[in-house]
Amino acid sequence: MNDQRNMILAIVLSAFVLFGWGMASDKLFPQHKAAPQASAPVTAPQATPLPGAVATAASDTLRNRTVVLAATPRVKIDTPRLAGSINLVGARIDDLVLRNYKETIKKDSADVRLLSPSGAQSAYFAEFGWLGEGFKRPDSTSVWTADKQVLTPDSPVTLTHDNGAGQLFSIVVSIDKNFMFDLKQSVANQSAGTIAIRSFALLSRAGHSPDQSTWTHHAGPMAVFNGAANYDLDYKEMDKGETLSKNSTGGWLGYTDKYWLTALIPNQQANVAGRFTLSGPERYQADITPAAPTLLGAGKVLTNETRFFAGAKEISLLESYQNEGGVTQFDKAIDWGWFYWFEKPIxxxxxxxxxxxxxxxxxxxxxxxxxxxxxxxxxxxxxxxxxxxxxxxxxxxxxxxxxxxxxxxxxxxxxxxxxxxxxxxxxxxxxxxxxxxxxxxxxxxxxxxxxxxxxxxxxxxxxxxxxxxxxxxxxxxxxxxxxxxxxxxxxxxxxxxxxxxxxxxxxxxxxxxxxxxxxxxxxxxxxxxxxxxxxxxxxxxxxxxxxxxxxxxxxxxxxxxxxxxxxxxxxxxxxxxxxx
Known part of the structure; x- marks a missing residue:
């Protein structure tokens, strides 16, 4: 034995650490794989199918995005970092581009597009509505009325819909100067009876993300349930029929790509039910709703608040939403892995x-x-x-x-x-x-x-x-x-x-x-x-x-x-x- 033999051994071991640790650590230290919780079965999204949750799959007839966007009334989104529109048919945020990021390094490169409407290529959108019994709920074909034509950080927009049966629905949409939407969903029961109701928020995505999960990072469905990051599911597993449903106090769920994130964030003190399901061939859905419905009596108003993040995974911004905005484990949207304690200082x-x-x-x-x-x-x-x-x-x-x-x-x-x-x-x-x-x-x-x-x-x-x-x-x-x-x-x-x-x-x-x-x-x-x-x-x-x-x-x-x-x-x- 001499120093050169030891050097070779060191290099071999170093190569294992560099290239093999990520794969081995998932088995030795499975921090991503949370054990199944013994919480009560989630009945919220499972008992009643969510309306309007299906995006157009790649096999369906697709139209030009410009044609699809022009086919419905819209509210323009205009912020320093985002541009797009809200679809007034179905109350969907389904048109969003990131102004500060380009697809490639070419000078004429287009801005990164994150969301697209159903019926266009790579449909990807967020929808907000209600579930329950004893009332006529708005669905994906319902037309909403907006009090403004443009949503800006200084000018929130209120969407309203009257079902003609005694319930008045409204969604107050506001946005900050970065990538966070705030949606206050309210329903006023103006009928003579009591209704059982709860709000929902969903993300629907057609087709896989262009970024695939590797041994160094996760891309796909992601959630934080009960304070723990959950990377258990990917698109291939969902294609095989695997789903994920959990009750949680606060947390969030959505889809993470290498650089981009969409996330639905409920009240962090609320008891909610979250779920990832396959709504069709290569049609992926994430939804979240209060774990139990509310009995809303005559003349009463119910309001639930959901935040929606859609943008770039900037580290300082994610940490700001976590530390100042109270979003639990939001920095885990970046899959640092086992060595995060050393990677972050670097x-x-x-x-x-x-x-x-x-x-x-x-x-x-x-x-x-x-x-x-x-x-x-x-x-x-x-x-x-x-x-x-x-x-x-x-x-x-x-x-x-x-x-x-x-x-x-x-x-x-x-x-x-x-x-x-x-x-x-x-x-x-x-x-x-x-x-x-x-x-x-x-x-x-x-x-x-x-x-x-x-x-x-x-x-x-x-x-x-x-x-x-x-x-x-x-x-x-x-x-x-x-x-x-x-x-x-x-x-x-x-x-x-x-x-x-x-x-x-x-x-x-x-x-x-x-x-x-x-x-x-x-x-x-x-x-x-x-x-x-x-x-x-x-x-x-x-x-x-x-x-x-x-x-x-x-x-x-x-x-x-x-x-x-x-x-x-x-x-x-x-x-x-x-x-x-």
Missing amino acids: FYTLDWLFRMVGNFGVAIIVLTFIIRGLMFPVAQRQFRSMAAMRVLQPKVKQLQERFKDDKATLQQEMMALYQKEKVNPFAGCMPIFIQVPVFYALYKVLTLTIEMRHQPFALWLHDLSAPDPLTPLNLFGLLDFTPPAFMALGVLPILLGITMYLQFKLNPAPMDPVQQQVFSLMPWILMFVMAPFAAGLQLYWVVSNVFTIAQQKFLYSRYPGIKVESEKPASEKTVEGKAR
Whole structure:
């Protein structure tokens, strides 16, 4: 056993942590999989089918979105960050685009569209209404009257509907300057009898999200029930008929994509029933309603309030709604995973650096120097160990030749030698293990947080959250051709391989020929492995390699014993003596 073998072991274990932990942790630490609750069966949405809850599926006849929007009366939505309209037929928020976000990095790219009306491609909408008995309830074909033509943060809109049978329904819709709607649903019972009634809010989505769940993050149905985040369900499971129904005190439910979220948020002190169901082929529904109906007597008014979030998963905004708006566990809309306690500080540091320097690429470089600077004492230890191990190599080689047919004795003699010379063969592995959580945290930050989306660096790097676009296969951008991801070997991955090769060349060469081959191939293998990853992550690794090379040069000058080839006893050439 020697330091190079330990290094290989460290790299293998590090690769497991980086690429396998996400999958293994779901089994070892299933924090997402909440145990079934022993609450009473939910009768609210299940007993009575919700009206108007079906969106047009991909197999149905679809019309142009503009034609669909023009077919019904609407109230315009106009805020600094949202544009769209409310459908007065059915009281649906079914037309919404995000003004501050583009579909692609192209200059003429359209704004991101989040919601679309039923009958158009990718129908996705929120609807609000009532359930109950003893009255005529409005449905998806009911026409509502609005007191204003435009909804703005300073101008709420009141929708009203008279069923002609003694009940007057109203929905007061307001919106803040970001992505949160507030809907106060009221019903005035002007009849002579008592009615059993409760409000509902639903989300209906046709087709899967373009973002698929992976081992690093969840995309699809999501809820917070009784204070615990629930990621138990995905679209594929719903296609097989699986559903989720729970009673909860407060909480919220909706659909989360990689960067976007829609969520229905009831009163956080209310007892509610939430449910995810399949309302048709690839027709997904999330709904929430009070757990029990209210008996509303003659002349009485019932009001329930529901908030509706539809927008980007900006970390500071989600935390603001959680901490100041009282929305339970709202920051869990971002699937940080098991290492959230470490990933968030990395994000906060990187975001603060970005605000200081104005460029995320520069911020990543500065973060790299900070991390490497903090690790410098560990690097010194590593190099002391490498120096001592290099001095001991002649003695180790003698032992290997002497006990080549007795592996057990060889291991004992080598360990005795390390103990005698006070050398720790594992010390050289420490920097790798320390870097693994940093590397993984940065990977999650770059791939999950919308703050990194479409952030440019310099030259050809216009999106640090996407892979490096320049590759020899398209003559580094001269050809209008995008190769498959597994073949897209960009400039940064190539630099990563080169810098890692130079870094390994500066290390003492392993005495084992097999280990030499492994270390000679590893930079080029990792070059291909890293090619599909975010350019920001590749940038971090390249800069870290360059910094490590510079550290190696500096520390070689301080510990020249690492280059000693003499076979004199190590005690005559101790590293500490050289350091002094």
